[in-house]
Amino acid sequence: MIKQRNEIRFNSVIIYSLILNAGAAFMWPLVTVYLHNYLHKSLTLAGMVLLAMSCFMMLGNFLGGYLFDHWSPYKATIISALISTSAIFTLVFFHGWPMFGIMLLFVGFGDGACMTLLNSYAASIKTRSTRAIFNILYIGQNVGIVIGTLMVGFLLKHGVTVVFGVTSIFYAALVLITILEFRVNVDRRVSGKPVKPGAPVETKVGGMILAICGVVLSVYLAYALWESVIPVHMTNLNIPFENYSLLWTLNGLMIVIGQPFVNRIGTHFKLSTQTYVGVTIFAASFMWLIFARDYTAFVLVMIVTTIGEMIGFPGIPAWIDSLSTPQTRGKFQGLYNLFMSCGRALGPLIGGIVLDYASYRELFSFAAGLIIAFAIILWVMNRLRMHKSQADLG
Numbered sequence: 001m002i003k004q005r006n007e008i009r010f011n012s013v014i015i016y017s018l019i020l021n022a023g024a025a026f027m028w029p030l031v032t033v034y035l036h037n038y039l040h041k042s043l044t045l046a047g048m049v050l051l052a053m054s055c056f057m058m059l060g061n062f063l064g065g066y067l068f069d070h071w072s073p074y075k076a077t078i079i080s081a082l083i084s085t086s087a088i089f090t091l092v093f094f095h096g097w098p099m100f101g102i103m104l105l106f107v108g109f110g111d112g113a114c115m116t117l118l119n120s121y122a123a124s125i126k127t128r129s130t131r132a133i134f135n136i137l138y139i140g141q142n143v144g145i146v147i148g149t150l151m152v153g154f155l156l157k158h159g160v161t162v163v164f165g166v167t168s169i170f171y172a173a174l175v176l177i178t179i180l181e182f183r184v185n186v187d188r189r190v191s192g193k194p195v196k197p198g199a200p201v202e203t204k205v206g207g208m209i210l211a212i213c214g215v216v217l218s219v220y221l222a223y224a225l226w227e228s229v230i231p232v233h234m235t236n237l238n239i240p241f242e243n244y245s246l247l248w249t250l251n252g253l254m255i256v257i258g259q260p261f262v263n264r265i266g267t268h269f270k271l272s273t274q275t276y277v278g279v280t281i282f283a284a285s286f287m288w289l290i291f292a293r294d295y296t297a298f299v300l301v302m303i304v305t306t307i308g309e310m311i312g313f314p315g316i317p318a319w320i321d322s323l324s325t326p327q328t329r330g331k332f333q334g335l336y337n338l339f340m341s342c343g344r345a346l347g348p349l350i351g352g353i354v355l356d357y358a359s360y361r362e363l364f365s366f367a368a369g370l371i372i373a374f375a376i377i378l379w380v381m382n383r384l385r386m387h388k389s390q391a392d393l394g
Contacts (some may be wrong), residue, residue, distance in 0.1 A: 005184045010133070012181035013122045014140040019177065020118065021141045023170035024111050025148025025248075026163060031104065032228040032348065033241065034160060039097050042066075043232065047352030048140045049101045050228060053108035054345025058338045060112025064306040065334020074183050077117045081178050084110030085171035092164040112341055114174070119333040123321045124186050131318040135263040138314035139256055146252025153245025205323040208250070209332055211374075211381040212275075212320055215337035219279055219313070219372040222286055222367035224347025226305070230289075233360060239252040239295050247302045254306045262310045272382050276375060278312015283371035286364045296361070 031053070035046040060080065067076035087106035094103075122133050148170075155163045231244045266274050285305040292298050317336055324332045354363040 005185070007127065008121050008182060008184045010128060010136075011123060012134075012177065013125070014056060014136065016118055016174065016177050016181070017137055017140040018144040018147075019170055020111070020114055021144030022148040022151075023084070023144075023167055023174065025145040026152045026167040026170070029106070030152050030156065030160075030163065030215040033156075033231055033235075034100070035097075036232060037235075038160070039100070041097070042356075043229065043352040043361050044349075044356055045352075047228070047349035049104060050224070050348035051345045052101070054341045055108075056105045057112035058345070059343040060109040060114075061334050061337040064113035064116030064337070065120065065330040065332075068117055068186070068330030068334075073121065073186050074116060077114065077121075077178050077182050078175070080110045080113035080117065081171070081175045082110070082163035084114065084303055085138050085168065085175055087167045088164060088171050090166060092161060095164060096239055097162055098338060100391045107325065108341075110222055112187040112337065115336045115340075116330070116334045119317055119337065120330045121182065121184075121186070123317075123324075123333060130321045131267075131315065132263075134318040134321075135259065135266075135314045139259045142252045142255040144261075145324045146256075149248035150245050153242045156241065160248050165262075208381055208385055209320060209335060211378040212316060214374040215275070215279060215371070215378050216316060216336060217339045217346075218367075218371045220343030220348070221347040222282070222343075222371060224344045225351050225363070225367060227344075228348035229351040229360075229363070230356060234298065237293065239298070247298060250299065250302055251306045251309075251323060254303065255310055258307075259310055259314070263314070266311070266315065271315040271322070274315045275312050275319065275377060278308050278310070278315075279371055279375050280308070280312075282308030282312055283368045283375070284308070286371075289364045333349060 031050055032043070032046045035041040035049060036043060062090065064076065064080060067073070084107050087103040087110065091100065091103050119134075122137055123130055125133055143230075152163055155166060231241060234244050235241055282305060285301055285308060288304060289301050292301055315335065320332050320336050350366075351363055354366065
């Protein structure tokens with residue numbers, strides 16, 4: 001019998017995030033390249049497959065948050081991890097069309113639930129500040145992405161069976177960690193208990209949550225282009241797929257080395273300011289991407305992209321948690337992950353459709369413009385909320 005703890009260990013959350021994102025990172029860049037270059041399907045179909053996968057991921061995000069708030073987080077996390085693991089293991093033996101697409105739906109659902117449950121568990125830790133938790137969690141997440149994308153780049157040449165076999169090992173480890181480490185008492189305020197003075201009221205922060213989630217949708221829609229159409233774009237420019245994988249190694253190393261310094265500097269600024277600056281730099285990188293034609297240019301763009309990512313991305317779930325109560329923690333973290341999955345869903349689909357009728361220039365311009373538009377909406381919403389708060393105090 002696994003002993004129940006009073007609080008989940010922070011190191012367990014970091015390791016879980018690393019392994020989950022390493023496993024997921026095997027899949028995202030592989031889907032478009034495998035469908036287009038190996039199964040000879042169109043980019044539009046690849047986008048539709050990723051859309052369907054992300055829709056199931058959104059369903060997992062929602063159910064993960066609901067089950068965290070209303071059922072057993074421990075059982076929900078085990079079941080979610082088992083769903084993803086079973087689907088990946090099936091792909092080791094059956095990875096033709098349409099079985100490949102069908103199993104991706106189960107992977108998306110299980111991963112979506114796991115991501116929301118992970119964020120909710122992390123936000124329930126009381127021994128560290130929420131901002132510090134999500135900053136370090138972001139480092140662990142990106143170490144996982146580096147491991148996954150680097151390995152898939154070099155394993156794919158040995159066959160897709162090898163890729164899915166190694167991915168299965170990561171997901172099996174995820175199930176084991178869940179069973180051993182996630183049996184804890186979760187701090188959840190019982191329904192009907194009065195909200196403490198000064199705590200946020202859900203009806204007053206709903207608009208802000210949605211505005212933040214709009215930015216999340218736009219940045220991950222753009223981010224999904226790096227994971228879907230950009231590897232195809234680079235191979236069309238005669239840049240080897242292994243070199244594409246190395247870009248993610250650069251991304252991860254920059255985050256691992258630079259994120260602690262960014263986090264230290266970020267404590268002197270509001271979470272809102274940090275978000276605005278980061279997403280603006282991230283949007284600007286896509287304008288530069290329009291002119292990238294050789295590998296050096298892609299490296300430089302990735303550096304700028306990563307700088308924006310380091311500044312803007314980690315504080316978003318912490319900002320959302322600061323607007324939450326313990327009773328709505330799972331719900332709001334579920335919304336965050338849902339909009340993230342929605343962006344990842346729309347990115348490949350929009351990318352495929354735009355490239356069927358236009359060019360990469362139009363696609364990257366659209367991505368940058370969308371991010372800026374949502375950032376402006378969030379800025380306006382936050383200013384209105386601050387003025388209202390000052391008026392209420394006055």
